[in-house]
Amino acid sequence: MKKLLIALSLFCVSFGLNAQQKSTEDAKMEKFINDLLKKMTLDEKIGQMNQLNWGDISDSIKTRVRNGEIGSFLNIYDPVQVNEMQRVAIEESPNKIPLIIGRDVIHGLKTIFPIPLGQAASFNPQVVENGARVAAIESREKGITWTFAPMLDISRDARWGRIAESLGEDPYLAGELGAAMVRGFQGKSLSDPTSIAACVKHFIGYGAAEGGRDYNTTNIPIHLLRNVYLHPFQKAVEAGAATLMTSFNDNDGIPASGNGFLLKDILRNEWKFDGFVVSDWESMREMIPHGFAKDRKDVAMISANAGIDMEMVSETYPDYLKELINEGKVSMTDVDNYVRNILRVKYRLGLFTNPYVDTKKASATYSKEHLQTAREAAIQSAILLKNENVLPLKETQKIAVIGPMADAPHDQMGTWVFDGEKAHTVTPLKALQTEYKNINYVYEPVLKYSRDKNTSDFEKAKKAAESADVAVVFLGEESILSGEAHSLSNINLIGVQSELLKAVKSTGKPVVVVIMAGRPLTIERDLPYADAVLYNFHPGTMGGPAILDLLYGKANPSGKLPVTFVREVGQIPMYYNHNNTGRPPQWIPKLEDIAIEAPQTSLGNTSFYLDSGDKPLYPFGYGLSYSKFEYSNLALSTTELAMGGSLTAKVTIKNTSNVDGTEVAQLYVRDLVGSIVRPVKELKGFQRVSLKAGESKTIEFKISTDDLAFWGRDLTKKAEQGDFDLWIGTNSADGLKAKFVVK
Ligand code: GLC
Secondary structure, three states: OHHHHHHHHHHHHHOOOOHHHHHHHHHHHHHHHHHHHHHOOHHHHHHHOEEEEHHHOOOOHHHHHHOOOOOEEEOOOOHHHHHHHHHHHHHHOOOOOOOEEEEOOOOOOOOOOOOHHHHHHOOOHHHHHHHHHHHHHHHHOOOOOEEOOOEOOOOOOOOOHHHHHOOOOOHHHHHHHHHHHHHHHHOOOOOOOOOOEOEEEEEOOHHHOHHHOOOOOEOOOHHHHHHHHOHHHHHHHHOOOOEEEEOOOEEOOEEHHHOHHHHHHHHHHHOOOOOEEEOOOOOOOOHHHHOOOOOHHHHHHHHHHHOOOEEEOOOHHHHHHHHHHHOOOOOHHHHHHHHHHHHHHHHHOOOOOOOOOOOOOOOOOOOHHHHHHHHHHHHHHOEEEEEOOOOOOOOOOEEEEEOOOOOOOOHHHOOOOOOOOHHHOOOHHHHHHOOOOOOEEEEEOOOOOOOOOOOOOHHHHHHHHHOOOEEEEEEEOOHHHOOOOOOOOOOOOOOOHHHHHHHHHOOOOOEEEEEEEOOOOOOHHHHHHOOEEEEEEOOOOOHHHHHHHHHOOOOOOOOOOOOOEOOOHHHOOOOOOOOOOOOOOOOOOOHHHOOOOOOOOOOOOOOOEOOOEOOOOEOOOOOEOOOOEEEEEEEEOOOEEOOOOEEEEEEEEEEOOOOOEEEEEEEEEEEOOOOOOOOOOEEEEEEEEEEOOOOEEEEEEEEEHHHHOEEOOOOOEEOOOEEEEEEEEOOOOOOEEEEEEEO
């Protein structure tokens, strides 16, 4: 409760309201809503709970809007059409209730930012907020007032295509960045003419789809649900998210759209959420194939009783809700509450007073400022995985630009891009032809796209490399290979890209590999042929200039991995914040060292793979820089922390190189003994620290027992007494260690 009061007062302060003003505003809003509700017929109430897809529009649509049978459209993005539909709703429907217009603006509308997994690699809430702000401004211009983002599904499986849309594997990082995205979309006030309502999705657990196969079953037990999967959603709700969206998956046999424990007990009763919940596309109707509802009437009953306020496109509410209410199977109280939730968001958005798009207002879309913001995001989202003294490049060097991703304007934008225009994408090649035209280069794409298996131009690649000082090979994934319904069982570089890289390296020239992908790929087999690797999760419109800025040292890589890079797809799921098990690995034999007819227990009986050990290729939080950072003098303000108290952890970081740079210092803890087993590490803080060449800084983190609280054996959330380890370091595997006790 204390946290809720703190959140409420912060909410007031951040929105420039004092508590008194806010409660007056709220009272006025609730009165408006209740007065309106009293005038609405049941048909109109059900109409507010009905969202249709604009693409499926028939002539009768205006009639249905005029009759108040539709509360929202998704995928209408022509401001003239939006204004026309709003006009019909406001001037011709019985109670003149405006429409709310939704669209998937996941990482930009026109100016496309790095995919969310890339933005997460920045470990920078401001970068994420800035991107969402630009997206909101460009969306509102089109009449879009609601985006179906942030997607906060914790993702520990790179086979799952939608890992691309996530903020990675860690609940703390996803919570901090998800809240930032909500702030960016919703601005200082939802009623601001550049704000759009956020929609936190997919509630809940979608990223744990078994086998990484999209839409598949999840089996998340309650402690894991509480301690990992729900955490970022709660942070986003606390940040004021206006809406949520339910997920497709059944968790432990219950589809999310029919899960009252989630939608009422947790979301409403515990979190006091007062916005509205929309089902995902057909996810309500899909409870029939799930085997959870016998027919569409059953779907409507289950969903309404579970707490779905608005139905996306499956139209079971308009078809059956009235009948169900008359049969006493759905309560009118529930329906009134659902309509209140919807009207509340529309009211907060200012749609009752300002429903129309000002089509005469100068557009900010693709403005220099927006493009620069996107370029900065792409710079901070890139991760330097390897560099054996070949980067940064010198502008005097001749480079051979090779590979299918060097000039892939569509694919560079990544997944979930409906409105981005490839003509506006600045690819690395285009950046070389414009801003970096002083660079002497030769270009040989060799492959037309990532899946291309045509090796006939490999010789051209080798000749190009031989004619240059350095080969820069752009590899990765087409955008269609990640995103919804795009799971992969093999996450190597697809096609013959690895063979191309090998061929280029056979020339003996230094090779820089630049990867653009929608997921972590298994690139261990490619590393011997790369002297440097710069990894970009599809970097968006300005990815080209950003990559060149990094390759030529105008910017210094600072990105850190928001997700573990496995050595083999067979290691999945592998993530840093795992439990220790009763048999953590002690000794890992090499496969080739195992004796012939080795005795049964000769290899030890602990948890690892005979062929790929127990470690990933790169751990969560990993990322190099052109600078070198040294950590020293980790000191705690106390080693005995009283329950309810806090301690400060200080550390000194020195940039021992001659290059200015930025380090993301990360703080992890381990609760050594708990009423349930606790992860071997948990991220509890991160700071971006900029250090000039040779500069040292002492930074500090504050850790309270609230930060150590978790849902224990008795399913209450609290910190438990006992011993803790604490690390501060450059990634989840390396860091200075200290100990403290919670008394
Ligand atoms: C899709 C996605 C969801 C998206 C919705 C509307 O199927 O699951 O993330 O927001 O439909 O496009």
